[in-house]
Amino acid sequence: MHEKVACTQCHVKLVFTNVGQRCADCHADIHRAQFGSNCESCHTVKGWTVTVQAIRNHQNRFPLIGAHAAVDCESCHKGAATGQFQGLSTQCYSCHANDFKTAANPNHATAGFSTSCQNCHGTNTWLDAKFDHASVGFPLTNAHADPPRMCLDCHINNNYNLTSTACASCHLKDFQGATNPNHVAGGFSQTCQQCHTTIAWQPATFDHTSVGFPLTNAHADPPRMCLDCHINNNYNLTSTACSTCHLKDFQGATNPNHVAGGFSQTCQTCHTTVAWQPATFDHTSVGFPLTNAHADPPRVCLDCHINNNYNLTTTACASCHLKDYNTATAPVNHVQMGFPTACESCHDTVLWTDGKFDHSTTGFPLTNSHTVPPRACADCHINNNYNLTSANTACVSCHLNDYNTATTPINHIQVGFPTTCQLCHDTTLWTNGKFDHSTTAFPLTGFHTTVACATCHVNNNYTTLPTTCYGCHQADYNATTNPVHKAAPTVFTTTCTTCHNTTAWTGATFNHTWFPMTHGNANSVCATCHTNPSDYTIFQCTGCHGGGNPNNFSHPNVGGYVYNSVNCYQCHKH
DSSP states (O other), rough: OGGOOOOOGGGTTTTTGOSSSSSSTTTTTTTTTTTOOOOGGBBTTTTTOOGGGGGTTTGGEEEEEEOGGGSSSGTOOOOOOOOSSSSSOOOEEEEEHHHHHHHBBTTHHHHHSOOOOGGTTOSOOOSSSSGGGGGGGGOOOGGGGGTTGGGGTTSSGGOOOOOOOOOOHHHHHHHHHHHHTTTTTTTTSGGGGGTTOOOOSSSSSOOGGGGGGOOOGGGGTTOOOOOGTTTTGGOOOOOOOOOOHHHHHHHHBBBBBBTTTOOOOOOOOTSSSSSSOOOOGGGGGGGOOOGGGGTTTTTTGGGSSGOOOOOOOOOOOOOOHHHHHHHSSEEEETTTTOOOOOOGGTTSOOOSSOOOOGGGGGGGOGGGTTTTTTOOOGTTTTGGGGOGGGGGGHHHHHHHHHHOOOOOSSSOOOOOOSGGGTOOOOOOOSSOOOOOOOGGTTOOGGGGGGGOOHSSGGGGGOOOOOOSSHHHHHHHHHOOOOBBBBTTTTTOOOOOOOOOOOOOOOOOOOOSSSSOTSSSSSSGGGGGGGOOOTTTTOOOSTSSTTTGGGOOOOOOOTTOOSSSSSHHHHHOOO
């Protein structure tokens, strides 16, 4: 633009060096220094007129965005020469007060709207305002928002001073006019959201669980109406007991008769919400579970509860099976034998006629041949005698004849064998008696275990036999010649176990006092040194040591030296 003016418009005095370089040197500041002296911050040499686009950042105090960017300065800063450019308010209302005051849909002034215009408007367009209803604690959802709602749909008569978000504050008329069911007559709560949602006012649903009575199975299907249970619009029910609705069913029940049987009105004990029939009763709850034949074939209550008697106080078998007890003849007449009426001792619920008695409960368990071949009770209980006491559990109480006639290993009576049969016999086989000798003071070991009883118990002596070896082996001791035992009783005592054991009588070993049995050429032959078999106190050393020649040894330093076995032994004991 400077190219289009005459020189004299700037160089008025034709003193070309006396012209300033800044805009303000030639152009008067009509802004009264509100923007400083830097004209080029808004103006350019291309044209003096300024557009908002050129100063979009607006010095960052009030950024010009949206519709604000499309207007000129005077739209807000009235009068270029006198307008206010510094300190102008950035609040919408400062420019748009007239828009606020004249707004009619809704009427902002009458409704007492906030002058914070940005709550609903933006800078793109003043119209099509939107309000974030969630900011007041009541978000608009579903039917509250669709179809597009006008504020006056809810804010009747331009009333925006609402203080409650309760549904009834708007829907009280709907509440009062409801007839299915009648909300007023039923004393319904005005907390509408318990049944209704913002999706649609109808259909309504009620979470029956919230009142402690969930609707399940037949209570819910087929789709129930409230009045199916809440007769005469009675919603003031205080009990969830089945009988509050089903008392007539209880009183009319005949299979079994609930009233006559004194049944509890706790219907859920037998019935469920799936179906009123068939009913089932958990018999375990009364301490008498139904098992096996008590349950199969499918039983009806009257099979046991004769004449509709449900006031039973005992679970004893005999309370129902007394007739069976009185007429029982197998294994014997129960009454005559005084059998206890505790039927479960022998019988179970699987089969009444297959009674079994656990004999171990009497302190006399049946084992081996007492049980096989299959024994009948009368095999032992002769003449139907079942009154046996603990004293009668002794073997001899049944086996006295066997004891009296026993001849192996000897006549039991003659030798005075005790009648404690179990010492030798067991229940596996009576004729294969074995005596545990370890129960006596003389356990059998080695060769003693292989001989017959009579070998030791000579002349049937089972009572006065000695327990020492010498008591039975005296003849062996006296007849022994290598070495002769009886000739040296101080050496060869009658304590046979010093040299012998029960494995074999021969091959005895002797713990020699000083010299080992393998000394020199002895080779465990006693006679090598003990030359007098009748006297083991006599021994010889010189026969091997020195060959009987005293000249073979010289002991010049030993006073009183004499060459003989006794003197040699005094020094040479090893």
